[in-house]
Amino acid sequence: MTRVLVLVLALTMTGCATVRTLNAGKPGAPVVYAGTRLDWYAIEGGCCAMDRFGAQAPRYPGLDLPGSALLDTLLLPLSLLTAAGVGFQAQGGL
Template identity: 60%
Template sequence: MSRRIAAGALLAALSLLAGCATLRTLNANRADVPLVYSGTRLDWYAIHGGCCPLDHFGAEPPRHPALDLPGSVLLDTLFLPFTLAAELGVALNVSGGL
């Protein structure tokens, strides 16, 4: 029984990532949008009925921003060193892959 609950919780968490505001804002591909805690800011903006999130953040908020908020806070905190470096214009010269 506990495996079913764990699998259900994992599936629910993965389905919420599809609407993750952090990933949406970091993939916005615009230079004039904020990067530091951008997903958290977008969720907060949407929860409080902000106008025109696409203009302010370069992305639409998820359908349920209140549910997305804890995950966005977590991801924004994990990405904080990289987003701070990007905001400050520091080139990290990091490449991915094996």
């Protein structure tokens, strides 16, 4: 059981799509559920994630998908405000 947990944690630490897209800053990139959409794009075999989302897809998007969906859902109010053009002047980050 411990080995499985360690393996799952190691695989999910390869990169969270939601965090990657939050920091991307690509004009015209999706904002609402961006990490989930990036994972799904990679699962479907999309070729140019960097051009479309401004971020690389995680190495194991199928494992990242549930976590990204959860985090995107938690960040949904901020994503909707950003998509609507409402700035909240947040600073800091990674």
